[in-house]
Amino acid sequence: MAVSIDLTAAKAGSSSRMPHGTGHPLILGAAVLTGLLSLLPLGFVVYIAATSGWETIADLVLRPKVGAPVVNTLALLVLVLPLSAVLAVALAWLIERTDLPYARLWSWLVIAPLALPAFVHSYAWNAFMPRFHGLGAAVLVSILAYLPFLYLPVAAQLRRLDPALEETAQSMGKRPAVVFFRVVLPQLRLAIMGGSLLIGLHLLAEYGLFVLTRFDTFATVIVDQFQSVYNGPSANLLGGVLVLLCLALLGLETRLRGDERYARVGSGAARRRSRVPLGEWRWAALALPLAFALLSLAVPVLTLARWLWSGGAAIWRLEFIIPALGQTAMLALAGAVMTTLAAVPMAWLAVRAPGRVQRVLEACHSYVGALPGVIIALALVSITVRVALPLYQTLATLLFAYVLMFLPRALVGLRTSIAQAPVELERAAASLGRPPVAAIWQTTIRLAAPGAMASAALAALGITTELTATLMLAPNGTRTLAMRFWSYTSELDFASAAPYALLMIVLSIPLVILLHMQSDRVEQV
Amino acid sequence: MLELRGISKSYGDQKGVENVDLVAPDGSRTVIVGPSGSGKTTLLRLIAGFEAPDRGTISLGGRLLHGAGGSVPPHQRNIAYVAQEGALFPHMSVADNIGFAIPRQTVDRARRVDELLARVGLTAAFRDRRPHELSGGQQQRVALARALAQQPDLMLLDEPFSALDTGLREAMRTMVGDVLRDAGIASVLVTHDQAEALAFADHLVVMRDASVADAGPPQRLYERPADIDVARFLGEAIVLPATISGGRAQTALGDVRVRHDDAARANVLVRPEQVRVAPQSDGVGALGRILHRAYRGAQWRLEIECQECGLAEPFSIDVPASFELSPGDHVRLSIADEAYVLPR
Numbered sequence: 001m002a003v004s005i006d007l008t009a010a011k012a013g014s015s016s017r018m019p020h021g022t023g024h025p026l027i028l029g030a031a032v033l034t035g036l037l038s039l040l041p042l043g044f045v046v047y048i049a050a051t052s053g054w055e056t057i058a059d060l061v062l063r064p065k066v067g068a069p070v071v072n073t074l075a076l077l078v079l080v081l082p083l084s085a086v087l088a089v090a091l092a093w094l095i096e097r098t099d100l101p102y103a104r105l106w107s108w109l110v111i112a113p114l115a116l117p118a119f120v121h122s123y124a125w126n127a128f129m130p131r132f133h134g135l136g137a138a139v140l141v142s143i144l145a146y147l148p149f150l151y152l153p154v155a156a157q158l159r160r161l162d163p164a165l166e167e168t169a170q171s172m173g174k175r176p177a178v179v180f181f182r183v184v185l186p187q188l189r190l191a192i193m194g195g196s197l198l199i200g201l202h203l204l205a206e207y208g209l210f211v212l213t214r215f216d217t218f219a220t221v222i223v224d225q226f227q228s229v230y231n232g233p234s235a236n237l238l239g240g241v242l243v244l245l246c247l248a249l250l251g252l253e254t255r256l257r258g259d260e261r262y263a264r265v266g267s268g269a270a271r272r273r274s275r276v277p278l279g280e281w282r283w284a285a286l287a288l289p290l291a292f293a294l295l296s297l298a299v300p301v302l303t304l305a306r307w308l309w310s311g312g313a314a315i316w317r318l319e320f321i322i323p324a325l326g327q328t329a330m331l332a333l334a335g336a337v338m339t340t341l342a343a344v345p346m347a348w349l350a351v352r353a354p355g356r357v358q359r360v361l362e363a364c365h366s367y368v369g370a371l372p373g374v375i376i377a378l379a380l381v382s383i384t385v386r387v388a389l390p391l392y393q394t395l396a397t398l399l400f401a402y403v404l405m406f407l408p409r410a411l412v413g414l415r416t417s418i419a420q421a422p423v424e425l426e427r428a429a430a431s432l433g434r435p436p437v438a439a440i441w442q443t444t445i446r447l448a449a450p451g452a453m454a455s456a457a458l459a460a461l462g463i464t465t466e467l468t469a470t471l472m473l474a475p476n477g478t479r480t481l482a483m484r485f486w487s488y489t490s491e492l493d494f495a496s497a498a499p500y501a502l503l504m505i506v507l508s509i510p511l512v513i514l515l516h517m518q519s520d521r522v523e524q525v
Numbered sequence: 526m527l528e529l530r531g532i533s534k535s536y537g538d539q540k541g542v543e544n545v546d547l548v549a550p551d552g553s554r555t556v557i558v559g560p561s562g563s564g565k566t567t568l569l570r571l572i573a574g575f576e577a578p579d580r581g582t583i584s585l586g587g588r589l590l591h592g593a594g595g596s597v598p599p600h601q602r603n604i605a606y607v608a609q610e611g612a613l614f615p616h617m618s619v620a621d622n623i624g625f626a627i628p629r630q631t632v633d634r635a636r637r638v639d640e641l642l643a644r645v646g647l648t649a650a651f652r653d654r655r656p657h658e659l660s661g662g663q664q665q666r667v668a669l670a671r672a673l674a675q676q677p678d679l680m681l682l683d684e685p686f687s688a689l690d691t692g693l694r695e696a697m698r699t700m701v702g703d704v705l706r707d708a709g710i711a712s713v714l715v716t717h718d719q720a721e722a723l724a725f726a727d728h729l730v731v732m733r734d735a736s737v738a739d740a741g742p743p744q745r746l747y748e749r750p751a752d753i754d755v756a757r758f759l760g761e762a763i764v765l766p767a768t769i770s771g772g773r774a775q776t777a778l779g780d781v782r783v784r785h786d787d788a789a790r791a792n793v794l795v796r797p798e799q800v801r802v803a804p805q806s807d808g809v810g811a812l813g814r815i816l817h818r819a820y821r822g823a824q825w826r827l828e829i830e831c832q833e834c835g836l837a838e839p840f841s842i843d844v845p846a847s848f849e850l851s852p853g854d855h856v857r858l859s860i861a862d863e864a865y866v867l868p869r
Contacts, residue, residue, distance in 0.1 A: 162612060164608035164609070164610075164612035165612050165614060167570075167573065167575050167599070167606060167608070167612075168606055168607075168608055168612045168668075168671075169614070169625065170574075170575070170598075170599040170600045171573055171574075171599050171600070171602070171604055171605055171606035171681075172600075172605070172625055172626040172671070172672075172675050173600050173601070173603065173626055173675060174600050174625075174626075175600055176598075176600070179600075182625075183614055186616040187615065187616055189616075274575070274576065
């Protein structure tokens with residue numbers, strides 16, 4: 001489960017694409033192949049639904065045991081999304097647009113929770129307040145863990161807004177509060193909806209977080225079913241319902257988004273903006289980011305430090321830690337390289353030869369990112385068991401799952417960097433006698449390499465902390481950091497889990513740095 | 526009447542404007558012109574109230590907008606502001622943009638919007654368009670209509686035409702000037718384009734290095750500027766050393782009338798259009814040489830050097846298309862009308 005954050009989403013129609021044909025047949029072929037493979041999980045769900053028959057579906061899906069997690073999941077969405085949106089807008093406004101003390105520091109601290117995998121957040125809260133669980137805990141920890149997904153696009157959009165709009169509205173006699181609600185807020189709509197969608201999809205997909213807060217959601221029920229009866233029809237059918245929920249969320253977002261265009265009208269550089277002086281509220285306003293940082297960072301860090309301290313040297317069982325680190329690194333590296341390579345043909349086509357076929361293909365590449373890891377895992381287990389048994393529970397299947405999950409992440413980054421490489425270079429290389437694919441490889445792809453590295457890094461970081469699909473698909477004997485962490489936590493051995501949590505956090509810090517840099521660059525795009 | 530007294534504003538150690546006095550009479554069209562970084566936009570933003578000056582007072586029609594007692598916030602000033610590219614609200618239709626400042630309960634709101642559209646030369650068909658569906662010129666028209674809707678006491682225009690094509694720019698300038706005159710609204714326009722400034726202004730303010738270099742009616746500034754730099758900024762200038770006595774200046778280009786009675790040695794300003802060019806065979810006047818000529822349809826633009834007149838730089842001058850001389854030829858030069866003695 002890894003939808004990428006596209007900070008440039010609101011810049012509709014500003015890309016200068018140059019259509020010419022369908023691109024090279026080899027490249028198109030590769031993209032079609034990837035696109036078809038991406039359709040496997042959806043195909044699987046459709047197949048299950050079609051072959052089960054109404055009675056089985058009604059039997060397995062429409063029963064009281066399923067009702068509770070559905071209600072839980074919906075309650076989670078209804079509570080977490082609006083609260084997160086309000087909090088993210090408030091924080092982004094304070095940090096980007098006012099003279100809040102230490103604004104630069106807060107802009108780092110607010111996205112720092114991303115360095116902690118969601119299940120580490122709930123591990124910390126579980127250890128910090130053992131009796132705090134159920135809906136309240138699930139809502140709080142979800143907000144703490146996922147808020148950066150909303151904060152990042154909202155802050156980026158706030159920074160990109162033309163200050164002249166607000167100034168003009170003010171000069172037309174509107175009070176600052178009116179200007180905020182009628183001019184600023186409407187233009188944050190796309191960013192808010194994009195971020196909310198991302199959080200919503202995470203809420204639907206997350207397993208570890210909700211198991212530890214003892215809150216049954218759809219995803220946790222599916223994984224439980226799967227673990228008790230491998231490849232049972234019940235888990236598969238519930239998976240189908242989960243996919244429907246995801247698609248409903250996607251559809252809702254698309255509908256609400258409409259074809260609105262909130263980009264800056266006209267060209268030319270927006271002028272620097274002045275920050276709103278908070279006056280006597282300047283220090284009082286610190287309470288909000290401070291409270292968020294305390295809950296989202298101080299609690300986990302202190303809890304973790306406590307377990308590390310009390311565990312002492314005994315919990316650093318290097319004979320387990322080092323292999324886990326090695327396996328995680330190997331999986332992350334291989335997965336990231338494969339994901340990036342798989343995204344190259346589509347990224348190139350999307351930039352160089354856009355058209356209807358390419359748009360459909362791109363949608364095939366992108367939608368898998370919205371599917372929970374549990375669905376991809378269920379699909380691959382069923383397909384390998386039924387069609388290709390030798391591939392069942394192999395490294396190849398696991399890596400393939402990673403490719404599907406992180407394909408959109410790689411695609412977004414690659415597309416941007418390919419778009420920045422001038423097409424003339426490809427033509428020059430071709431006119432100097434290079435065959436087409438070689439010409440593209442030696443010019444555009446070379447120039448896009450730094451962007452590709454960043455995309456690969458994002459994918460690798462995602463794989464490092466991936467838990468659900470890894471648990472379901474990993475070959476016997478595989479023990480990644482996340483898996484070790486999870487098995488200790490399940491046995492309530494919080495101290496032994498602490499070193500793994502620490503390692504995952506340390507490995508995720510580059511993610512925070514990358515995202516912060518990306519969001520800084522938005523202004524210059 | 527807009528009055529600025531002793532206005533200063535700096536950003537860190539960078540001067541925005543320094544000790545600026547400025548008066549814009551009621552109903553007048555004031556233009557602030559200057560190179561980029563001269564502080565003209567800062568001045569506009571101070572008048573609008575988007576920023577507060579470090580020192581000085583601003584008043585409009587006798588009402589103190591900024592002074593020792595504090596600052597009136599922008600939304601209570603009733604000063605309209607038209608930004609460089611219109612700054613239309615991208616999430617609203619044209620009608621909603623124009624109606625933004627008209628209270629919702631106003632009875633004939635829709636009719637007023639149509640009226641305003643018509644005033645800026647747009648049909649009612651534009652009502653439901655979105656800003657991104659408009660051309661640059663149309664966006665500026667809507668922005669103007671939106672600013673008119675609030676019936677402001679003063680309208681500020683920040684380089685409103687700079688994003689438009691040359692042809693459109695002139696038409697827009699005329700339209701905006703007419704609309705503002707008909708509505709009787711005083712305006713302050715900021716531009717870096719001297720031709721635009723001369724064409725639009727009935728009161729011109731030239732800014733340089735964060736302060737006012739010269740201010741007054743445009744003709745006065747063009748013909749009798751405060752110093753050489755203002756002269757050069759507003760148009761091509763020929764500056765000649767001269768000996769003055771009895772209301773006449775003796776220059777290397779011949780004798781010319783000046784409004785200066787004392788005997789003195791000074792520099793005089795001559796605009797190229799005052800220079801008469803004649804074939805060498807005419808026999809009178811200083812001798813210059815044509816360096817280059819460019820055909821412009823109705824005229825030739827000649828580039829002429831005259832080192833013996835003491836001119837270090839060649840100057841350009843337009844002559845009728847019938848003028849039959851080529852680069853390399855010599856011409857006789859003389860000055861018509863009156864030259865201006867530049868203050869020391």
